[in-house]
Amino acid sequence: MVFSSVVFLFRFLPLFFLLYYLVPERMKNVILFLGSLIFYAWGEPVYVLLMLFSTVVDYVHGRLLERLRGKRAARLVVLSSVLINLAVLCFFKYADFLIQSVNAVFGTKLPLFGLGLPIGISFYTFQTMSYTIDVYRGQAKMQRNLLDFGVYVTMFPQLIAGPIVKYRDVEESLHHRKITIFDVSEGLKRFCAGLGKKVLLANNIGELWAYVSGLDPRGMSMLTAWLGILGFGFQIYFDFSGYSDMAIGLGRMLGFRFPENFNYPYIASSVTEFWRRWHISLGSWFREYVYFPLGGNRKGLPRQLFNILVVWMLTGIWHGAGWNFLLWGLWFAFALMLEKAFLGNLLAWLPRGIGIVYTLLVAVTGWVLFALETPAGIWGYTKAMTGVSVSLVDGQGLYLGRQYLILFLVAAVASTPLPHKFTEYLRKSRTGLHMALYRFGEKFIPAAMLLLSIAGIVDASYNPFLYFRF
Amino acid sequence: MDEKRSALFTIIVITSVIAVFGVADLIQRDRLFSETENRVLAGRPEFTLDAFLREGYAQKYEAYLSDQFVSRDKWITIKTYMDLLLQEKEVGGVYLGSDGYLIERHLPEEYSHVQEAKKIALLEKLVWEWDAGVMLVPTADNILSDKLPKYAPYYDQKQFLEQVAQHVGPEHYVDVYSVLREHAGEEIYYRTDHHWTSLGAGYGYDAWAQYTGRRGGRYTAEDMELVAEDFLGTLQRKVNLNMAGDDIYYFPETLKRPLKVTYDLKKEAETCYEASHLDTKNKYGFFLDDNHAFVEIETESHNHKSLFIIKDSYANCFVPLLIPHYEKIYVLDLRYFRGRLFEFMEEHEPKQGMDVLVLYNCIHFLEEFSYVE
Structure with a gap:
């Protein structure tokens, strides 16, 4: 089930929360667990078993780790947990990709498994790995209660598109959480904002990319190519951060505080900063469980550059089983290594605006690798972006630019902290008029966004789910 | 608190x-x-x-x-107005042109050279076998191009028609494009529907008359009579915006002579207009009783001349204009026809032969024209 659907908004959501708020506290986890299973099984009626399998496996590993604390065998247990998780992930996500690659390189004809990718598998396997590793390191306590642990793994808000919540972030709340009226109102507002970002901004500007990516790049002007990929950049940002907002909002309504996942990535003034602002929970996962264990930056520059390369290859391939995703990761690794070597110091010295433009260039050209899957497609599109294919500007580009101008402006402003700063200014100024404006806006703007989003969902001419490859 | x-x-x-x-x-x-x-x-x-x-x-x-x-319909309307606010000028494949014109969008990349060549080859076979006339009507975007939003791309039908003319030769090609272009300032297309109006068809008649060596100017704006005022056509239904309805006119002259019209070999009528459609949403169905696979029109003009038209819905308001010239008119819509075309035509061909006319709008022709010999 996805959040931006009639069945979620008008069936699951009201029914679930009605039950959840009505039952006494000790029953809340039961409702949350069952609700989450229904939520997942709605879209993945078979793979829900895989998720339960993963839950039980890591639960057992957690208990074993506690029993073996301090002993050498604990190492083997955590290793076993990581291996099982990676095996599940690799089998369902990468097996066919590897077989295809082998077939392509060696000319063999090995058959494919042809299994669909279980939605959210990359998110929940990463979550459960964080649990066993943290228990092994003594950074989290073992969870004795299978139900509570099941709630952590399967919890529907962040299940299919993140954020990746580490076990220790919600450890306390799993047993005991207090839900205040402010949690509910703030959560609802956040959910509406996220829904609006997804349905009103991402879906609309996504139509531009859907159109441009369907064109033959050999006949594409530079303007069209740039508009298209900028459109994709906005689409994926608002789609992904919108999903995270909805997840965080729903989590808050349940009584959880999930970590933030996006922090205005398009105002970053270096690629290093971009990755501290984009998909934060994934970046911090890799930093904590791969980059630091590899030595991070503590073993000299060459080793640090190597570590960056490893982490970003993994980051790339995490986003989908395809060479283009690997390339995409390498593209960022390359920029990050340059920044570590010298570019970072240079950027820090230059005006911030230059850094922002440079970062946007790296990110936007990166989206070409991300969004197009074939080498020919990537090459053709990149050529169109340089303007050598046809021309710099043509009627088509001008038309698209005119047609999407307002949406681009709205999207650009919405990707900066300005709207947030403005509401904070109103909220904090405490004069009567400002306060009244704020009080009015905080109720009716989310409600209006919800209404308009419903219109977008019911019309549903274009409402894609972008993370089926993650 | x-x-x-x-x-x-x-x-x-x-x-x-x-x-x-x-x-x-x-x-x-x-x-x-x-x-x-x-x-x-x-x-x-x-x-x-x-x-x-x-x-x-x-x-x-x-x-x-x-x-x-x-209230699904209302939500869709809200979404449409939202799109207008954000992206303006285009809703669901329809351009919002100036002067209240809705103009169907046909993008250049939708029609490949291969497709063009394929359809022309198919057309040529028919033309050479039957000495047929070819009357391809450009759609509104190519004629009312100054009413399109600025820079709006459209498939260039002029270059396609030039190819067609070159392949079938001037002796088979009816140049509707130039005539319509000359009258682009007049009401030759509906504002809310993708069809041409009776006036447009009247100018189409001039092109046809010129091609057959007859005198044009038989059907002018002054000769038309209003039959409906609130026609909201297919394009309005696509964008679902509040709009004023179109007027539907026809040429009463076409009613002067008694007729026998047979639809699909069974339903018979005495006129080629069906007023009952004017009470429905699909008011264009007034002409030739909407879409039928095969229509036979028998007139009182005993000149022993027959015409066989292979057509799309653009022909529905045009066919009545030819009534004065023929004793029999056969109208075939290939979309609903499953047999062998040439056999079927031979069955209907009288001893002294018959004229054959292919009448489509360019887009329908590229998308739908196909037959089995």
């Missing part, structure tokens, strides 16, 4: 949106058909374990919920 009350109020405002429409949606009954969208709506799928596990029950149920959502 104040903060708490405000938070509670926030919760009430937001949840009431869900509650109000959720309850209304539960109460409301299902519809079979949407008139505005002109399609059958999804019905409630039956739940079985097998359907759920293997047959995509969830997707079907979601389609059902969305199709049957309470």
Whole structure:
């Protein structure tokens, strides 16, 4: 089930929360667990078993780790947990990709498994790995209660598109959480904002990319190519951060505080900063469980550059089983290594605006690798972006630019902290008029966004789910 | 306390949106058909374990919920106005042109050279075999191009028509393009529908008259009579905006002589206009009783001349204009015809032979023209 659907908004959501708020506290986890299973099984009626399998496996590993604390065998247990998780992930996500690659390189004809990718598998396997590793390191306590642990793994808000919540972030709340009226109102507002970002901004500007990516790049002007990929950049940002907002909002309504996942990535003034602002929970996962264990930056520059390369290859391939995703990761690794070597110091010295433009260039050209899957497609599109294919500007580009101008402006402003700063200014100024404006806006703007989003969902001419490859 | 009350109020405002429409949606009954969208709506799928596990029950149920959502038409209108606010000038494949014209969008990349060549080859076979005339009518975007939004791309039908003319030769080509272009400032296309108007067809007649060596100017704006004022056509239904309806005119001269019209070999009529359609949404159906596979028109002019027209719906308002010139007119719509075309034509060809005319708009021709010899 996805959040931006009639069945979620008008069936699951009201029914679930009605039950959840009505039952006494000790029953809340039961409702949350069952609700989450229904939520997942709605879209993945078979793979829900895989998720339960993963839950039980890591639960057992957690208990074993506690029993073996301090002993050498604990190492083997955590290793076993990581291996099982990676095996599940690799089998369902990468097996066919590897077989295809082998077939392509060696000319063999090995058959494919042809299994669909279980939605959210990359998110929940990463979550459960964080649990066993943290228990092994003594950074989290073992969870004795299978139900509570099941709630952590399967919890529907962040299940299919993140954020990746580490076990220790919600450890306390799993047993005991207090839900205040402010949690509910703030959560609802956040959910509406996220829904609006997804349905009103991402879906609309996504139509531009859907159109441009369907064109033959050999006949594409530079303007069209740039508009298209900028459109994709906005689409994926608002789609992904919108999903995270909805997840965080729903989590808050349940009584959880999930970590933030996006922090205005398009105002970053270096690629290093971009990755501290984009998909934060994934970046911090890799930093904590791969980059630091590899030595991070503590073993000299060459080793640090190597570590960056490893982490970003993994980051790339995490986003989908395809060479283009690997390339995409390498593209960022390359920029990050340059920044570590010298570019970072240079950027820090230059005006911030230059850094922002440079970062946007790296990110936007990166989206070409991300969004197009074939080498020919990537090459053709990149050529169109340089303007050598046809021309710099043509009627088509001008038309698209005119047609999407307002949406681009709205999207650009919405990707900066300005709207947030403005509401904070109103909220904090405490004069009567400002306060009244704020009080009015905080109720009716989310409600209006919800209404308009419903219109977008019911019309549903274009409402894609972008993370089926993650 | 104040903060708490405000938070509670926030919760009430937001949840009431869900509650109000959720309850209304539960109460409301299902519809079979949407008139505005002109399609059958999804019905409630039956739940079985097998359907759920293997047959995509969830997707079907979601389609059902969305199709049957309470006041679906209004939501779609809201979405359309939102699109207009954000992206302007284009809704669901329709350009919002100036002067209140809705103009169907046909993008250049939708029609390849291969497709053009294929259709022309097919057309040539027909032309050489039957000495047929070719009358391809450009769509509104190519004629009313100054009414399109600025820079709006459109498939260039002029270059396609030039190719056609070159292949079939001037002795088979009726140049409608130039005539319509000359009259681009007049009401030759409907504002809310993709068809040309009776006036447009009247100018089409001039092109045809010139091609057959007759005198043009037989059907002018002054000769027309109004039959309906509130025609909201296919394009209006696509964008679903509030608009003033189009006027539908026809040429009463075409009614002067008694006729026998036979639709699909069974339904008979004494005129080629069917007024009952004027009370429905599909008012263009007034002409030739909407779409039929095969129409035979018998006139009182005993000149032993016959015409066989292979056509799309653009011909419906044009065919009546030819009545004075023929004793028999056969009208065939290939979309509904499953037999062998040439055999079928031979069956209807009188001893002294017959004229053959291919009449399509360029887009329908590229998309739909096909037959088995």
